[in-house]
Amino acid sequence: MCQLLGMNCATPTDITFSFRGFSQRAGITSDHSDGFGIAFFEDKACRLFVDNQSAVESPIADLVRNYPIKSRNVIAHIRKATQGKITLENSHPFIRELWGRHWIFAHNGDLHDFNPPLSGRFTPVGNTDSERAFCYLLDQLVEAFGYEEPSLEQIFEVLEKISPQIAEYGTFNYCLSNGKALFSYAITKLHWLVREYPFNHAHLIDLDVEVDFSQVTTPEDRVAVITTEPLTHNENWTAYQPGEMILFQHGQPIKKAITFVERLKREQENPELKRITRADQY
Protein backbone atom coordinates (compact mmCIF):
# COMPACT_ATOMS: atom_id res chain seq x y z
CA MET A 1 0.00 0.00 0.00
CA CYS A 2 1.24 3.50 0.51
CA GLN A 3 1.20 6.53 2.74
CA LEU A 4 0.12 10.11 2.20
CA LEU A 5 1.43 13.41 3.53
CA GLY A 6 -0.23 16.75 2.86
CA MET A 7 0.53 20.25 4.12
CA ASN A 8 -1.53 23.41 3.80
CA CYS A 9 -0.17 26.67 5.25
CA ALA A 10 -1.10 30.28 5.88
CA THR A 11 2.39 31.45 4.85
CA PRO A 12 4.96 29.68 2.65
CA THR A 13 6.54 27.03 4.86
CA ASP A 14 9.12 24.34 4.28
CA ILE A 15 8.20 20.73 4.91
CA THR A 16 11.70 19.41 5.69
CA PHE A 17 10.88 18.43 9.32
CA SER A 18 7.75 16.44 8.47
CA PHE A 19 9.28 14.96 5.30
CA ARG A 20 12.35 13.77 7.23
CA GLY A 21 10.11 11.68 9.48
CA PHE A 22 7.73 10.61 6.74
CA SER A 23 10.50 9.46 4.39
CA GLN A 24 11.95 7.16 7.09
CA ARG A 25 8.94 4.96 6.42
CA ALA A 26 10.35 4.25 2.96
CA GLY A 27 12.56 1.40 4.19
CA ILE A 28 13.68 2.21 7.75
CA THR A 29 10.71 2.42 10.13
CA SER A 30 8.39 0.84 7.54
CA ASP A 31 8.69 -0.80 4.12
CA HIS A 32 7.14 1.74 1.76
CA SER A 33 10.17 1.63 -0.48
CA ASP A 34 8.74 1.26 -4.00
CA GLY A 35 8.99 4.87 -5.13
CA PHE A 36 8.00 8.25 -3.81
CA GLY A 37 6.77 11.58 -5.01
CA ILE A 38 6.27 15.09 -3.67
CA ALA A 39 4.64 18.18 -5.19
CA PHE A 40 5.14 21.76 -3.99
CA PHE A 41 2.99 24.63 -5.10
CA GLU A 42 4.54 28.08 -5.32
CA ASP A 43 1.56 30.30 -6.05
CA LYS A 44 0.15 28.85 -9.27
CA ALA A 45 3.29 27.00 -10.24
CA CYS A 46 4.04 23.48 -9.13
CA ARG A 47 7.25 21.52 -8.69
CA LEU A 48 6.70 17.78 -8.86
CA PHE A 49 9.48 15.36 -7.91
CA VAL A 50 8.95 11.64 -8.45
CA ASP A 51 11.29 8.69 -8.31
CA ASN A 52 10.92 4.94 -8.49
CA GLN A 53 13.70 4.57 -5.94
CA SER A 54 12.78 4.67 -2.25
CA ALA A 55 12.57 7.99 -0.43
CA VAL A 56 15.45 6.76 1.77
CA GLU A 57 17.87 6.13 -1.11
CA SER A 58 16.71 8.47 -3.88
CA PRO A 59 19.04 11.43 -4.54
CA ILE A 60 15.88 13.37 -5.38
CA ALA A 61 14.43 12.70 -1.90
CA ASP A 62 17.77 13.74 -0.46
CA LEU A 63 17.50 17.05 -2.31
CA VAL A 64 13.98 17.55 -0.92
CA ARG A 65 15.16 16.83 2.66
CA ASN A 66 17.98 19.37 2.36
CA TYR A 67 16.64 22.10 0.08
CA PRO A 68 13.97 24.01 2.03
CA ILE A 69 11.40 24.74 -0.68
CA LYS A 70 8.74 27.04 0.81
CA SER A 71 5.19 26.30 -0.17
CA ARG A 72 1.59 26.80 0.93
CA ASN A 73 0.41 23.44 -0.42
CA VAL A 74 2.41 20.22 -0.50
CA ILE A 75 1.38 16.63 -1.26
CA ALA A 76 3.76 13.68 -0.83
CA HIS A 77 3.36 9.93 -1.28
CA ILE A 78 5.50 6.87 -0.54
CA ARG A 79 4.59 3.58 -2.17
CA LYS A 80 4.61 -0.06 -1.18
CA ALA A 81 3.57 -1.89 -4.31
CA THR A 82 0.94 -4.56 -3.69
CA GLN A 83 -0.11 -4.67 -7.32
CA GLY A 84 1.06 -2.86 -10.47
CA LYS A 85 4.59 -2.36 -11.70
CA ILE A 86 7.11 -0.06 -10.00
CA THR A 87 7.38 2.41 -12.84
CA LEU A 88 7.68 6.15 -12.86
CA GLU A 89 4.39 6.60 -14.71
CA ASN A 90 2.60 4.89 -11.81
CA SER A 91 4.24 7.09 -9.16
CA HIS A 92 2.01 9.48 -7.23
CA PRO A 93 1.32 12.38 -7.05
CA PHE A 94 -0.24 12.85 -10.48
CA ILE A 95 -0.50 16.20 -12.24
CA ARG A 96 -3.04 17.76 -14.61
CA GLU A 97 -4.02 21.32 -15.57
CA LEU A 98 -7.58 22.65 -15.26
CA TRP A 99 -8.84 26.25 -15.30
CA GLY A 100 -5.28 27.56 -15.72
CA ARG A 101 -4.09 25.83 -12.55
CA HIS A 102 -2.12 22.70 -11.92
CA TRP A 103 -3.93 20.02 -9.92
CA ILE A 104 -2.06 17.44 -7.85
CA PHE A 105 -3.53 14.19 -6.56
CA ALA A 106 -2.23 11.32 -4.43
CA HIS A 107 -4.25 8.30 -3.31
CA ASN A 108 -3.92 5.69 -0.59
CA GLY A 109 -5.94 2.51 -1.08
CA ASP A 110 -7.03 0.12 -3.80
CA LEU A 111 -10.03 0.39 -6.08
CA HIS A 112 -11.34 -2.81 -7.64
CA ASP A 113 -12.82 -2.96 -11.14
CA PHE A 114 -13.03 0.81 -11.25
CA ASN A 115 -13.36 1.63 -14.95
CA PRO A 116 -15.53 4.70 -15.23
CA PRO A 117 -16.31 6.29 -18.61
CA LEU A 118 -13.82 9.10 -19.34
CA SER A 119 -14.42 11.91 -21.84
CA GLY A 120 -10.84 11.96 -23.15
CA ARG A 121 -10.31 15.40 -21.62
CA PHE A 122 -8.11 13.76 -18.95
CA THR A 123 -6.57 10.37 -19.72
CA PRO A 124 -4.37 8.23 -17.44
CA VAL A 125 -0.73 8.02 -18.53
CA GLY A 126 0.01 4.95 -16.37
CA ASN A 127 -2.29 2.07 -15.43
CA THR A 128 -3.18 2.68 -11.78
CA ASP A 129 -6.70 2.80 -10.37
CA SER A 130 -5.53 6.01 -8.63
CA GLU A 131 -4.76 8.01 -11.77
CA ARG A 132 -8.03 6.78 -13.26
CA ALA A 133 -9.89 8.11 -10.21
CA PHE A 134 -8.06 11.45 -10.53
CA CYS A 135 -8.99 11.79 -14.22
CA TYR A 136 -12.59 10.87 -13.38
CA LEU A 137 -12.78 13.50 -10.60
CA LEU A 138 -11.48 16.23 -12.93
CA ASP A 139 -13.79 15.08 -15.71
CA GLN A 140 -16.73 15.40 -13.33
CA LEU A 141 -15.61 18.90 -12.34
CA VAL A 142 -15.58 19.95 -16.02
CA GLU A 143 -18.94 18.21 -16.45
CA ALA A 144 -20.33 20.35 -13.60
CA PHE A 145 -18.71 23.72 -14.33
CA GLY A 146 -17.39 23.69 -17.92
CA TYR A 147 -14.29 25.83 -18.40
CA GLU A 148 -15.33 28.57 -15.94
CA GLU A 149 -13.46 28.20 -12.66
CA PRO A 150 -15.93 27.75 -9.76
CA SER A 151 -15.38 28.62 -6.09
CA LEU A 152 -13.67 26.24 -3.67
CA GLU A 153 -17.04 25.61 -2.00
CA GLN A 154 -18.60 24.63 -5.33
CA ILE A 155 -15.69 22.25 -6.03
CA PHE A 156 -16.14 20.78 -2.54
CA GLU A 157 -19.81 20.06 -3.24
CA VAL A 158 -18.99 18.08 -6.40
CA LEU A 159 -16.16 16.16 -4.70
CA GLU A 160 -18.47 15.41 -1.77
CA LYS A 161 -20.92 13.81 -4.21
CA ILE A 162 -18.42 11.92 -6.42
CA SER A 163 -15.89 10.67 -3.82
CA PRO A 164 -18.25 8.29 -1.95
CA GLN A 165 -19.35 6.88 -5.33
CA ILE A 166 -15.70 6.03 -6.11
CA ALA A 167 -15.28 4.66 -2.57
CA GLU A 168 -17.87 1.99 -3.42
CA TYR A 169 -15.05 0.34 -5.41
CA GLY A 170 -12.62 0.05 -2.50
CA THR A 171 -10.42 2.13 -0.23
CA PHE A 172 -10.25 5.76 -1.24
CA ASN A 173 -8.16 8.08 0.92
CA TYR A 174 -6.74 11.04 -0.97
CA CYS A 175 -5.20 14.51 -0.97
CA LEU A 176 -5.95 16.89 -3.86
CA SER A 177 -4.72 20.45 -4.33
CA ASN A 178 -4.92 23.19 -6.94
CA GLY A 179 -2.42 25.43 -5.13
CA LYS A 180 -5.20 27.52 -3.54
CA ALA A 181 -6.40 24.94 -1.03
CA LEU A 182 -6.10 21.27 -0.15
CA PHE A 183 -9.03 18.83 -0.36
CA SER A 184 -8.72 15.61 1.64
CA TYR A 185 -10.91 12.55 1.93
CA ALA A 186 -10.67 9.38 3.98
CA ILE A 187 -12.50 6.10 4.05
CA THR A 188 -10.17 4.14 6.31
CA LYS A 189 -7.15 6.06 7.54
CA LEU A 190 -5.99 9.67 7.58
CA HIS A 191 -5.04 12.05 10.42
CA TRP A 192 -4.67 15.79 10.65
CA LEU A 193 -3.56 18.55 12.99
CA VAL A 194 -2.98 22.30 12.93
CA ARG A 195 0.22 23.87 14.24
CA GLU A 196 -0.33 27.51 15.22
CA TYR A 197 0.61 30.18 17.73
CA PRO A 198 1.61 29.57 20.51
CA PHE A 199 3.83 26.96 18.89
CA ASN A 200 5.29 24.01 20.80
CA HIS A 201 7.94 21.34 20.60
CA ALA A 202 7.32 18.37 18.34
CA HIS A 203 9.19 15.08 18.36
CA LEU A 204 9.19 12.78 15.34
CA ILE A 205 8.03 9.18 15.80
CA ASP A 206 10.21 7.78 13.00
CA LEU A 207 13.46 9.53 13.85
CA ASP A 208 14.92 10.90 17.08
CA VAL A 209 14.51 14.51 16.01
CA GLU A 210 12.77 17.28 17.89
CA VAL A 211 11.99 20.78 16.80
CA ASP A 212 10.84 23.77 18.84
CA PHE A 213 8.48 25.44 16.39
CA SER A 214 8.29 28.56 18.59
CA GLN A 215 11.92 29.25 17.61
CA VAL A 216 11.35 29.04 13.86
CA THR A 217 7.92 30.60 13.40
CA THR A 218 6.09 33.92 13.62
CA PRO A 219 2.58 34.40 15.05
CA GLU A 220 1.24 34.65 11.48
CA ASP A 221 2.32 31.09 10.65
CA ARG A 222 -0.25 28.33 10.71
CA VAL A 223 0.22 24.90 9.21
CA ALA A 224 -2.21 22.03 8.74
CA VAL A 225 -0.58 18.62 8.31
CA ILE A 226 -2.48 15.64 6.90
CA THR A 227 -0.94 12.17 7.07
CA THR A 228 -1.84 8.49 6.93
CA GLU A 229 -0.18 7.78 10.29
CA PRO A 230 0.70 10.49 12.87
CA LEU A 231 4.24 11.82 12.46
CA THR A 232 4.92 13.06 16.00
CA HIS A 233 4.55 11.72 19.57
CA ASN A 234 3.50 14.78 21.46
CA GLU A 235 0.91 16.48 19.28
CA ASN A 236 -2.85 15.95 19.06
CA TRP A 237 -3.63 14.23 15.79
CA THR A 238 -7.29 13.86 14.86
CA ALA A 239 -8.36 10.76 12.95
CA TYR A 240 -10.71 11.26 9.99
CA GLN A 241 -14.07 9.58 10.37
CA PRO A 242 -14.99 7.08 7.64
CA GLY A 243 -16.19 9.08 4.64
CA GLU A 244 -14.97 12.42 6.00
CA MET A 245 -13.93 15.19 3.62
CA ILE A 246 -12.02 18.24 4.86
CA LEU A 247 -11.04 21.32 2.88
CA PHE A 248 -7.99 23.19 4.21
CA GLN A 249 -7.06 26.75 3.37
CA HIS A 250 -4.68 29.19 5.11
CA GLY A 251 -3.49 26.35 7.35
CA GLN A 252 -6.86 25.39 8.81
CA PRO A 253 -9.99 23.38 7.99
CA ILE A 254 -12.57 25.67 6.36
CA LYS A 255 -15.19 23.09 5.40
CA LYS A 256 -16.00 19.55 6.54
CA ALA A 257 -18.52 16.91 5.59
CA ILE A 258 -19.16 13.27 6.38
CA THR A 259 -20.20 11.56 3.16
CA PHE A 260 -22.39 8.49 3.17
CA VAL A 261 -20.65 5.43 1.71
CA GLU A 262 -23.07 2.56 1.19
CA ARG A 263 -20.31 -0.04 1.20
CA LEU A 264 -19.20 1.04 4.69
CA LYS A 265 -22.75 0.58 5.94
CA ARG A 266 -22.95 -2.92 4.40
CA GLU A 267 -19.59 -3.79 6.01
CA GLN A 268 -20.78 -2.53 9.39
CA GLU A 269 -23.81 -4.78 9.14
CA ASN A 270 -21.73 -7.73 7.96
CA PRO A 271 -18.09 -7.61 9.18
CA GLU A 272 -17.27 -10.71 7.09
CA LEU A 273 -17.67 -8.57 3.96
CA LYS A 274 -15.02 -6.17 5.25
CA ARG A 275 -12.60 -9.02 5.85
CA ILE A 276 -13.01 -10.22 2.26
CA THR A 277 -12.82 -6.88 0.48
CA ARG A 278 -9.94 -5.47 2.51
CA ALA A 279 -7.77 -8.56 2.88
CA ASP A 280 -5.37 -7.39 0.18
CA GLN A 281 -5.34 -3.81 1.24
CA TYR A 282 -3.50 -3.61 4.54
Place this chain on the structure above:
Amino acid sequence: MCQLLGMNCATPTDITFSFRGFSQRAGITSDHSDGFGIAFFEDKACRLFVDNQSAVESPIADLVRNYPIKSRNVIAHIRKATQGKITLENSHPFIRELWGRHWIFAHNGDLHDFNPPLSGRFTPVGNTDSERAFCYLLDQLVEAFGYEEPSLEQIFEVLEKISPQIAEYGTFNYCLSNGKALFSYAITKLHWLVREYPFNHAHLIDLDVEVDFSQVTTPEDRVAVITTEPLTHNENWTAYQPGEMILFQHGQPIKKAITFVERLKREQENPELKRITRADQY
Protein backbone atom coordinates in the same frame (compact mmCIF):
# COMPACT_ATOMS: atom_id res chain seq x y z
CA MET B 1 15.95 35.71 -24.25
CA CYS B 2 16.73 32.09 -23.65
CA GLN B 3 18.36 28.96 -25.01
CA LEU B 4 17.01 25.52 -25.83
CA LEU B 5 18.50 22.06 -25.56
CA GLY B 6 16.78 18.92 -26.81
CA MET B 7 17.90 15.31 -26.99
CA ASN B 8 16.29 12.36 -28.77
CA CYS B 9 17.91 8.93 -28.50
CA ALA B 10 17.66 5.39 -29.83
CA THR B 11 18.43 3.96 -26.38
CA PRO B 12 18.00 5.59 -22.95
CA THR B 13 20.95 7.96 -22.59
CA ASP B 14 22.01 10.42 -19.93
CA ILE B 15 22.42 14.07 -20.85
CA THR B 16 24.99 15.00 -18.17
CA PHE B 17 27.78 15.87 -20.70
CA SER B 18 25.66 18.19 -22.84
CA PHE B 19 23.85 19.67 -19.82
CA ARG B 20 27.18 20.46 -18.13
CA GLY B 21 28.17 22.63 -21.09
CA PHE B 22 24.70 24.06 -21.65
CA SER B 23 24.19 25.07 -18.02
CA GLN B 24 27.47 27.08 -18.05
CA ARG B 25 25.56 29.58 -20.16
CA ALA B 26 23.38 30.33 -17.15
CA GLY B 27 25.81 32.86 -15.72
CA ILE B 28 29.36 31.80 -16.63
CA THR B 29 29.87 31.73 -20.41
CA SER B 30 26.63 33.65 -20.99
CA ASP B 31 24.01 35.44 -18.89
CA HIS B 32 20.97 33.19 -19.15
CA SER B 33 20.60 33.12 -15.39
CA ASP B 34 16.90 33.83 -14.80
CA GLY B 35 15.71 30.30 -14.19
CA PHE B 36 16.02 26.97 -15.90
CA GLY B 37 14.05 23.82 -16.50
CA ILE B 38 14.62 20.32 -17.81
CA ALA B 39 12.22 17.48 -18.57
CA PHE B 40 13.17 13.81 -18.95
CA PHE B 41 10.85 11.21 -20.39
CA GLU B 42 11.13 7.65 -19.14
CA ASP B 43 8.77 5.76 -21.42
CA LYS B 44 5.44 7.51 -20.92
CA ALA B 45 6.39 9.10 -17.62
CA CYS B 46 8.04 12.46 -17.36
CA ARG B 47 10.24 14.11 -14.73
CA LEU B 48 10.14 17.87 -14.92
CA PHE B 49 12.59 19.97 -12.89
CA VAL B 50 12.21 23.75 -12.87
CA ASP B 51 13.79 26.46 -10.78
CA ASN B 52 13.81 30.22 -10.81
CA GLN B 53 17.44 30.18 -9.71
CA SER B 54 20.10 29.96 -12.40
CA ALA B 55 21.26 26.58 -13.69
CA VAL B 56 24.71 27.44 -12.29
CA GLU B 57 23.53 27.99 -8.70
CA SER B 58 20.35 25.93 -8.39
CA PRO B 59 20.71 22.79 -6.22
CA ILE B 60 18.20 21.20 -8.61
CA ALA B 61 20.50 21.81 -11.60
CA ASP B 62 23.33 20.40 -9.52
CA LEU B 63 21.31 17.22 -8.99
CA VAL B 64 20.66 16.99 -12.75
CA ARG B 65 24.39 17.39 -13.54
CA ASN B 66 25.33 14.63 -11.10
CA TYR B 67 22.45 12.15 -11.22
CA PRO B 68 22.58 10.41 -14.62
CA ILE B 69 18.89 10.08 -15.47
CA LYS B 70 18.60 7.95 -18.62
CA SER B 71 16.02 9.08 -21.11
CA ARG B 72 15.08 8.86 -24.80
CA ASN B 73 13.66 12.38 -24.93
CA VAL B 74 14.90 15.40 -22.98
CA ILE B 75 14.07 19.10 -23.31
CA ALA B 76 15.92 21.80 -21.34
CA HIS B 77 15.69 25.59 -21.24
CA ILE B 78 17.70 28.40 -19.64
CA ARG B 79 16.14 31.82 -19.41
CA LYS B 80 17.33 35.38 -19.72
CA ALA B 81 14.28 37.45 -18.90
CA THR B 82 13.73 40.34 -21.34
CA GLN B 83 10.11 40.74 -20.36
CA GLY B 84 7.86 38.99 -17.82
CA LYS B 85 8.54 38.24 -14.18
CA ILE B 86 11.06 35.62 -13.05
CA THR B 87 8.52 33.30 -11.48
CA LEU B 88 8.32 29.56 -11.40
CA GLU B 89 5.02 29.52 -13.31
CA ASN B 90 6.76 31.24 -16.24
CA SER B 91 9.64 28.75 -16.33
CA HIS B 92 9.96 26.49 -19.34
CA PRO B 93 9.49 23.65 -20.18
CA PHE B 94 5.71 23.51 -19.78
CA ILE B 95 3.76 20.29 -19.27
CA ARG B 96 0.30 19.10 -20.32
CA GLU B 97 -1.35 15.72 -20.85
CA LEU B 98 -3.02 14.71 -24.12
CA TRP B 99 -4.03 11.25 -25.38
CA GLY B 100 -2.70 9.62 -22.19
CA ARG B 101 0.77 11.07 -22.71
CA HIS B 102 2.60 13.97 -21.17
CA TRP B 103 3.63 16.70 -23.61
CA ILE B 104 6.60 18.98 -22.92
CA PHE B 105 7.27 22.27 -24.67
CA ALA B 106 10.03 24.90 -24.51
CA HIS B 107 10.24 28.02 -26.65
CA ASN B 108 12.98 30.46 -27.63
CA GLY B 109 11.83 33.81 -28.95
CA ASP B 110 9.15 36.42 -28.34
CA LEU B 111 5.66 36.56 -29.76
CA HIS B 112 3.96 39.95 -29.92
CA ASP B 113 0.23 40.42 -29.38
CA PHE B 114 -0.32 36.71 -29.71
CA ASN B 115 -3.72 36.11 -28.12
CA PRO B 116 -5.36 33.28 -30.01
CA PRO B 117 -8.79 31.97 -29.01
CA LEU B 118 -8.42 28.98 -26.65
CA SER B 119 -11.12 26.37 -26.04
CA GLY B 120 -10.43 26.04 -22.30
CA ARG B 121 -9.19 22.48 -22.79
CA PHE B 122 -5.63 23.79 -22.21
CA THR B 123 -5.19 27.06 -20.32
CA PRO B 124 -1.92 28.84 -19.49
CA VAL B 125 -0.97 28.79 -15.80
CA GLY B 126 1.52 31.67 -16.13
CA ASN B 127 1.42 34.68 -18.43
CA THR B 128 4.05 33.97 -21.10
CA ASP B 129 3.47 34.09 -24.85
CA SER B 130 5.25 30.70 -24.91
CA GLU B 131 2.77 28.81 -22.74
CA ARG B 132 -0.07 30.43 -24.71
CA ALA B 133 1.48 29.10 -27.93
CA PHE B 134 1.82 25.64 -26.38
CA CYS B 135 -1.85 25.58 -25.30
CA TYR B 136 -2.88 26.78 -28.77
CA LEU B 137 -0.84 24.04 -30.50
CA LEU B 138 -2.41 21.32 -28.32
CA ASP B 139 -5.87 22.83 -28.81
CA GLN B 140 -5.35 22.66 -32.56
CA LEU B 141 -4.25 19.02 -32.31
CA VAL B 142 -7.49 18.17 -30.45
CA GLU B 143 -9.41 20.23 -33.03
CA ALA B 144 -7.85 18.09 -35.78
CA PHE B 145 -7.98 14.62 -34.20
CA GLY B 146 -10.38 14.71 -31.23
CA TYR B 147 -9.42 12.34 -28.44
CA GLU B 148 -8.10 9.56 -30.71
CA GLU B 149 -4.29 9.59 -30.80
CA PRO B 150 -3.02 10.13 -34.37
CA SER B 151 0.32 9.01 -35.83
CA LEU B 152 3.49 11.10 -35.48
CA GLU B 153 3.26 11.94 -39.19
CA GLN B 154 -0.29 13.23 -38.76
CA ILE B 155 0.81 15.36 -35.80
CA PHE B 156 3.71 16.69 -37.89
CA GLU B 157 1.30 17.77 -40.61
CA VAL B 158 -0.80 19.84 -38.19
CA LEU B 159 2.28 21.40 -36.55
CA GLU B 160 3.68 22.19 -39.99
CA LYS B 161 0.50 24.13 -40.74
CA ILE B 162 0.06 25.90 -37.37
CA SER B 163 3.68 26.78 -36.48
CA PRO B 164 4.31 29.27 -39.33
CA GLN B 165 0.98 30.93 -38.46
CA ILE B 166 2.23 31.49 -34.90
CA ALA B 167 5.61 32.64 -36.30
CA GLU B 168 3.80 35.56 -37.92
CA TYR B 169 3.70 37.04 -34.40
CA GLY B 170 7.45 36.94 -33.79
CA THR B 171 10.32 34.56 -33.18
CA PHE B 172 9.20 30.99 -32.72
CA ASN B 173 11.91 28.38 -32.16
CA TYR B 174 10.73 25.40 -30.14
CA CYS B 175 11.18 21.80 -28.98
CA LEU B 176 8.11 19.67 -28.27
CA SER B 177 7.99 16.04 -27.17
CA ASN B 178 5.40 13.48 -26.14
CA GLY B 179 8.01 10.92 -25.04
CA LYS B 180 7.77 9.01 -28.35
CA ALA B 181 9.54 11.56 -30.53
CA LEU B 182 10.79 15.13 -30.54
CA PHE B 183 9.36 17.85 -32.80
CA SER B 184 11.53 20.90 -33.39
CA TYR B 185 10.95 24.13 -35.26
CA ALA B 186 13.12 27.16 -35.96
CA ILE B 187 12.56 30.60 -37.37
CA THR B 188 15.87 32.19 -36.44
CA LYS B 189 18.26 29.94 -34.59
CA LEU B 190 18.55 26.24 -33.79
CA HIS B 191 21.25 23.64 -34.56
CA TRP B 192 21.28 19.86 -34.57
CA LEU B 193 23.58 16.89 -34.95
CA VAL B 194 23.49 13.12 -34.63
CA ARG B 195 26.08 11.18 -32.64
CA GLU B 196 26.29 7.57 -33.80
CA TYR B 197 28.68 4.68 -34.43
CA PRO B 198 31.64 5.05 -34.97
CA PHE B 199 31.61 7.52 -32.10
CA ASN B 200 34.26 10.21 -31.67
CA HIS B 201 35.67 12.63 -29.15
CA ALA B 202 33.71 15.77 -28.36
CA HIS B 203 34.99 18.86 -26.60
CA LEU B 204 32.61 21.31 -24.93
CA ILE B 205 32.76 24.96 -25.97
CA ASP B 206 31.59 26.31 -22.60
CA LEU B 207 33.81 24.21 -20.34
CA ASP B 208 37.17 22.54 -20.81
CA VAL B 209 35.73 19.05 -20.80
CA GLU B 210 36.20 16.36 -23.41
CA VAL B 211 34.54 13.00 -23.69
CA ASP B 212 35.41 10.05 -25.88
CA PHE B 213 31.97 8.74 -26.76
CA SER B 214 33.46 5.54 -28.21
CA GLN B 215 34.39 4.55 -24.65
CA VAL B 216 30.92 5.03 -23.19
CA THR B 217 28.62 3.82 -25.98
CA THR B 218 27.60 0.68 -27.83
CA PRO B 219 27.00 0.45 -31.60
CA GLU B 220 23.23 0.53 -30.95
CA ASP B 221 23.40 4.00 -29.39
CA ARG B 222 22.40 6.99 -31.47
CA VAL B 223 21.68 10.44 -30.12
CA ALA B 224 20.30 13.55 -31.79
CA VAL B 225 21.09 16.81 -30.01
CA ILE B 226 19.19 20.02 -30.76
CA THR B 227 20.45 23.32 -29.34
CA THR B 228 20.21 27.06 -29.85
CA GLU B 229 24.01 27.43 -30.12
CA PRO B 230 26.42 24.53 -30.84
CA LEU B 231 27.72 22.88 -27.65
CA THR B 232 30.99 21.41 -28.94
CA HIS B 233 33.98 22.56 -31.04
CA ASN B 234 34.79 19.53 -33.07
CA GLU B 235 31.45 18.20 -34.25
CA ASN B 236 29.39 19.08 -37.32
CA TRP B 237 26.37 21.06 -36.23
CA THR B 238 23.74 21.80 -38.87
CA ALA B 239 21.84 25.09 -38.63
CA TYR B 240 18.07 24.97 -39.17
CA GLN B 241 16.85 26.92 -42.15
CA PRO B 242 14.30 29.66 -41.41
CA GLY B 243 10.91 27.94 -41.00
CA GLU B 244 12.38 24.43 -40.82
CA MET B 245 10.62 21.70 -38.89
CA ILE B 246 12.38 18.43 -38.01
CA LEU B 247 10.89 15.38 -36.33
CA PHE B 248 13.39 13.18 -34.49
CA GLN B 249 12.81 9.59 -33.45
CA HIS B 250 15.26 6.84 -32.44
CA GLY B 251 18.07 9.43 -32.42
CA GLN B 252 17.70 10.64 -36.01
CA PRO B 253 15.60 12.96 -38.17
CA ILE B 254 12.69 11.01 -39.65
CA LYS B 255 10.77 13.88 -41.27
CA LYS B 256 11.67 17.41 -42.34
CA ALA B 257 9.81 20.32 -43.89
CA ILE B 258 10.52 23.96 -44.66
CA THR B 259 7.40 25.92 -43.80
CA PHE B 260 6.56 29.16 -45.50
CA VAL B 261 6.47 32.14 -43.11
CA GLU B 262 5.04 35.23 -44.79
CA ARG B 263 6.69 37.56 -42.31
CA LEU B 264 10.15 36.22 -43.20
CA LYS B 265 9.44 36.94 -46.87
CA ARG B 266 8.33 40.50 -46.06
CA GLU B 267 11.50 40.99 -43.99
CA GLN B 268 13.69 39.68 -46.80
CA GLU B 269 12.14 42.20 -49.15
CA ASN B 270 12.42 45.01 -46.61
CA PRO B 271 15.30 44.55 -44.10
CA GLU B 272 14.16 47.63 -42.18
CA LEU B 273 11.09 45.67 -41.05
CA LYS B 274 13.33 43.02 -39.53
CA ARG B 275 15.27 45.62 -37.61
CA ILE B 276 12.08 47.01 -36.10
CA THR B 277 10.35 43.75 -35.19
CA ARG B 278 13.42 42.00 -33.84
CA ALA B 279 15.12 44.85 -32.03
CA ASP B 280 13.98 43.61 -28.64
CA GLN B 281 14.56 39.99 -29.35
CA TYR B 282 18.28 39.45 -29.59
